[in-house]
Amino acid sequence: MIIIERYDFFIALILQHIAISGTAVLIAGVIGLLLGILISEKAKLSPFVLGSTNFVYTIPSISMLGFLLPITGIGNVTAVIALSIYALLPMIRNTHAGINGVDKDILEVATGMGSTKLQILYKIKLPLAAPVIIAGLRNTVVMTIALAGVASFIGAGGLGIAIYRGITTNNYSMTVAGSLLIALLAMIADHLSGKVESITTWSKS
Numbered sequence: 001m002i003i004i005e006r007y008d009f010f011i012a013l014i015l016q017h018i019a020i021s022g023t024a025v026l027i028a029g030v031i032g033l034l035l036g037i038l039i040s041e042k043a044k045l046s047p048f049v050l051g052s053t054n055f056v057y058t059i060p061s062i063s064m065l066g067f068l069l070p071i072t073g074i075g076n077v078t079a080v081i082a083l084s085i086y087a088l089l090p091m092i093r094n095t096h097a098g099i100n101g102v103d104k105d106i107l108e109v110a111t112g113m114g115s116t117k118l119q120i121l122y123k124i125k126l127p128l129a130a131p132v133i134i135a136g137l138r139n140t141v142v143m144t145i146a147l148a149g150v151a152s153f154i155g156a157g158g159l160g161i162a163i164y165r166g167i168t169t170n171n172y173s174m175t176v177a178g179s180l181l182i183a184l185l186a187m188i189a190d191h192l193s194g195k196v197e198s199i200t201t202w203s204k205s
Contacts (some may be wrong), residue, residue, distance in 0.1 A: 002173045003181070012183060016076075016157030021145045021185075028087030028140055033133070035088070035173075036095020037121070046096065053089045061086065061147055065154045073159050074155035083147055087140045094136025098129030131197060138193035145186045149178070159185075 003010050010068050038048040056064075064082045072078040110120050126133075150158030159178045166175030 001175075002055035003177050010159075010177065010181065013157065013159045013161055013178075016161075017145070017159045017182070017185065018080055020076055020151060020156060020158050021083065021141075021148045024083035024087055024144050024148070025082040025141050026136075027080070028091055028144070029137055031084070031099070032088045032091025032136075032140070033062070033095050036092045036133075037099065037126075038113055039092070040096050040099040040125075041117075048061075049092065050096070053092055056085055057089045061150050062153065065150070069154060076156045078154055079148065079156035079158075083144050083151070086147060087144050090136040090139040090143070091133075095129070095133050096140075098132030098136075099125045102128045103133065134197045138190065138197055141189045141193050142186045145189055146182060149182045165173065 020083055035049055039049045059067075060080065064085065065078060068078045068082055072081060106124060106128075107120060115123070148156075148158050149160040149163055151158055152164040159182045162178030162181070163175050166172065166178060
């Protein structure tokens with residue numbers, strides 16, 4: 001089997017894939033969380049932010065990479081930026097939905113007890129919204145790992161290199177190996193994210 005025969009090659013690609021995907025998820029997670037909180041607290045901004053991210057989400061990944069090439073050049077930087085942009089939507093949407101889904105009666109009680117808006121946000125809204133936010137992060141992780149395979153077409157690393165080489169050299173085994181490893185990574189990440197999600201759901205209950 002080609003994965004065993006070229007073990008060192010695929011291990012290097014897996015590590016690159018994890019690094020690119022992980023960086024993009026971290027960036028999107030932080031920015032998406034902050035934007036989600038912002039539009040939850042400032043409802044007037046919600047249509048603009050969600051509409052903009054929805055629009056960007058409709059742009060094909062290859063096109064997005066092509067748009068960024070003249071600005072950031074080829075390589076991992078462009079891949080991370082593009083993946084981060086795509087990963088924003090589920091984080092923003094789930095953060096917004098989770099916070100808005102908090103029971104209004106609980107918020108009224110907290111306000112009546114003299115809690116400030118900041119205290120209500122960090123001590124009540126975010127903890128109660130955590131399961132929904134983690135679900136968004138889970139979607140973000142899986143989607144980013146899958147999309148990272150396209151990044152090889154603009155000179156980035158990762159398992160997409162195996163797929164690209166397999167296609168260009170008519171090496172079916174190489175293409176299948178790269179695809180299977182991406183799918184395996186996504187499944188493992190989804191499983192681990194699911195564990196975190198179940199913990200936050202249990203804690204909430």
